[in-house]
Amino acid sequence: MKEFGFELRVCAWAERNWPPSGDSKAVPLVARQLGTRRRRWDTIVVETSEPELARREPFGETRLGSDLLFLARHAPTSWAYYRECLPDPGYPWRYVREAIHEADERGFIRTRRDGNRIEIRRRYRYPPWVDRVVAIENKPDLDAAAARRLGEQLQHDVALGLADEVWLATERSDGDVEAALLEAIPVEVGILIVPEESWAFEPIWRPRSLDVAASGTRILERPDGSPGDASAARFEYADPEWKRRKRLEIAERAYERGWRAYVDTMRPDCRQFELNDPEGPFPWCAAKGRAQSAAECSGSCAAFEPEPPAWRGGGWPIEGGPGKAAKRLLERKRRRRRE
Numbered sequence: 487m488k489e490f491g492f493e494l495r496v497c498a499w500a501e502r503n504w505p506p507s508g509d510s511k512a513v514p515l516v517a518r519q520l521g522t523r524r525r526r527w528d529t530i531v532v533e534t535s536e537p538e539l540a541r542r543e544p545f546g547e548t549r550l551g552s553d554l555l556f557l558a559r560h561a562p563t564s565w566a567y568y569r570e571c572l573p574d575p576g577y578p579w580r581y582v583r584e585a586i587h588e589a590d591e592r593g594f595i596r597t598r599r600d601g602n603r604i605e606i607r608r609r610y611r612y613p614p615w616v617d618r619v620v621a622i623e624n625k626p627d628l629d630a631a632a633a634r635r636l637g638e639q640l641q642h643d644v645a646l647g648l649a650d651e652v653w654l655a656t657e658r659s660d661g662d663v664e665a666a667l668l669e670a671i672p673v674e675v676g677i678l679i680v681p682e683e684s685w686a687f688e689p690i691w692r693p694r695s696l697d698v699a700a701s702g703t704r705i706l707e708r709p710d711g712s713p714g715d716a717s718a719a720r721f722e723y724a725d726p727e728w729k730r731r732k733r734l735e736i737a738e739r740a741y742e743r744g745w746r747a748y749v750d751t752m753r754p755d756c757r758q759f760e761l762n763d764p765e766g767p768f769p770w771c772a773a774k775g776r777a778q779s780a781a782e783c784s785g786s787c788a789a790f791e792p793e794p795p796a797w798r799g800g801g802w803p804i805e806g807g808p809g810k811a812a813k814r815l816l817e818r819k820r821r822r823r824r825e
């Protein structure tokens with residue numbers, strides 16, 4: 487429960503204060519729970535700029551998946567048969583044809599027929615809108631043993647170098663734990679201290695920039711360090727092209743979802759559901775008298791009470807009651823970030 491609320495606070499803070507150095511004109515787009523099939527980060531900050539965001543806008547509010555990205559990046563400026571102007575996609579051309587129709591519907595390429603041949607041309611150039619991708623791991627309660635375990639995981643992130651920077655966000659501990667923390671966490675990883683009651687977040691250790699354009703290393707297995715373990719580490723390489731694609735896919739998902747998408751998996755239609763704190767806003771459960779987690783705020787919650795239809799007024803179900811209003815408020819805020 488605590489981790490969920492902590493995560494939302496980190497997201498809200500990053501949205502207003504990123505980068506912590508304060509010396510950049512970067513516009514941060516913040517999202518939660520994104521990454522690759524093997525690794526999901528708690529918070530992602532995509533650094534971009536207002537002009538690049540404006541150039542990304544014609545491609546629509548929803549993300550471009552890998553097949554649409556392929557088209558957005560390679561569609562020609564003048565009419566051409568799609569098989570002759572696009573590079574080999576590495577998968578069957580019929581998937582490319584499906585993506586062409588979708589891209590046409592979304593309005594970023596045009597299509598026409600020349601007999602049996604589909605010709606395409608782009609309407610907009612897909613901009614290089616992602617400047618940097620920053621990954622933040624959130625661990626509110628961190629003792630020295632947990633820091634050691636986490637340190638190993640963060641070592642994998644540093645070796646892969648998919649994000650430009652990796653941070654650990656945690657609460658303030660006493661001096662001894664903080665020293666152990668610094669020792670257990672790789673030096674490349676930044677450490678952000680999150681106070682429980684205030685917004686005075688404090689970066690106590692600056693991260694190193696990772697080389698996202700170089701090959702990365704996936705650590706598959708490593709010796710556990712015990713005297714009896716003579717096994718060798720196993721690893722494989724992640725090539726720069728894979729990293730470039732993954733970063734863009736993560737950024738596209740962040741663009742679509744933002745961090746307020748938490749409401750999609752909760753029950754704002756419960757009469758106990760409230761949004762409080764203008765800083766967030768964050769979810770609040772009136773029945774429990776505290777912030778609730780996304781996992782407990784579901785249809786199986788014992789205290790769930792559907793909104794009375796009278797709350798929903800004449801506009802129901804199109805306009806909806808307070809639950810729908812909460813969703814609309816969060817969606818408006820989410821959209822405003824992209825504009």
Ligand code: SF4
Nearest residue numbers: 756759771783787789
């Ligand atoms: S009572 Fe349960 S479902 Fe309703 S807002 Fe609280 S946690 Fe969510």
